[in-house]
Amino acid sequence: MFFYKKNWLKGYITIEIRGQYPEHFFDMCARYGIPSWDVSKKNTTAAIGKIKLSDLSKLRRIKKRSIYKVYFKERTGLPFLIDSLGSQKPLIIGCMIAFAIIFILSNIVWRIDVSGLDEEIENKVLLQMEEYGLEKGSFQWNIDSPAILQKKLLEDIPELLWVGVKKNGSAFHLEGVEKTTVEKPEEAEVGHLIAAKEGVIVDLFVSKGQPLVRPNDVVYKDDILVSAYLEQQEEEDEGNKAKPLAAEGEVIAKVWYKSEVSIPLTNNYHVLNGQAETKHYLHFSSFLIPFWNFMNPDYTNYQMETEEKNFYFLKWKLPISYIKQTIYQSEVMEKKMEKQEAKTLALEQAKRELLRQLPLDAEITEEKVLHERVESGKVKLTLYYTVLENIAKKQPISQGD
């Protein structure tokens, strides 16, 4: 019956009324709006019945006005059940310990699988992981996120071409692809060597092919420097078309570069001055609850770093996470430079930029400042460089026709 179920959830009390005509007490209850049920008379001076727990205060008021004595016999229902559970401390402590153990165990790494790798590299990967603090039995909250691990692994183990780190509950799955460093014999392609840039030839080292230029020749872009055909004249005399070969060699030439740099005379730097505040938060769905270090540092310039750790219960991610926030104080430094200082800096910068474009064996022989001016707080330089570099570039000859 619905009536009973509802009352069980809210709790009800069995009361015993003693006095002359105890049924009148229940009649009074009914009139003051206290429903009662299962009322029966034990003898002429005692009756028992049931009332709702929520009507208890009203009952007290009626009791005061009447001559009857009220005894509480039984308490039934959910509120009392909870109360009685609450008073059983060992049970509650046991439950809490059980939950705590499950919680701790859920946050431990139980397994690390590595697939797709040789045993040797697999061991290397596992050792590397141990260095990051990830091994069987370590706590998950000390470990970086899989994406970061992935990146670190790729950086630290050069044999790996690709590695995928996947976190699956309390297990880590690693999938790797090895670099197969097979030395491919470079197929010498048949072709001329042509000039990649304009310049003046300084030196020639030709190992294969017929050089067509001499030192101090001026060559333009795409001029043939070393031909693939040997001694063209003679071969043509014989009537045989010469077989072209792969021209090889180095052609060192003087090449000129013009570059422009501008350097501001005043520079602003953001510098961390070592002052930092670390704040700890509990992140609960959309709430951020600070639980350590409530102070808000009054830094005018700062940099912020946040780190988030998740917690797991069995395989579920708990809605609670821990956030560590570090606020570093930074200072703005203004640096003013003299014109001369700025100029040397500009020269260095221009040289660096040029070297980045050039092959490793190139050599800057001469550097000239063509033009120099100060304009709206900046030093502008136009520079001219003479560089010795290999300008030979392969141009394949298609042999089909």
Added chain:
Amino acid sequence: MKKMRETLKTVFTNTFDLPSEVTLELPRITMIGSIHAYIENHQGLIVFSETELLLKIHQGNVRINGEGFVLKMMIDKDILLEGTIKDVKFEDE
């Protein structure tokens, strides 16, 4: 004066075909065989015991006799009686 009002009420009820228990403050007693009696619109409980239930109603009392009586429910003006009902008597004041 009181009599006149009663007569007026009866006439009013009959003319407009209203349920009599509403206007005349009469009790409505619903019985299921002899095991349940549902009494609505009574005016107070006078005596209740294992074998007897005496209720005050408009212009008199109603007395229910039987065995093993239990009041299954008691709300303001309604009573649900459970037990073996032997007889229901209406008594004048």
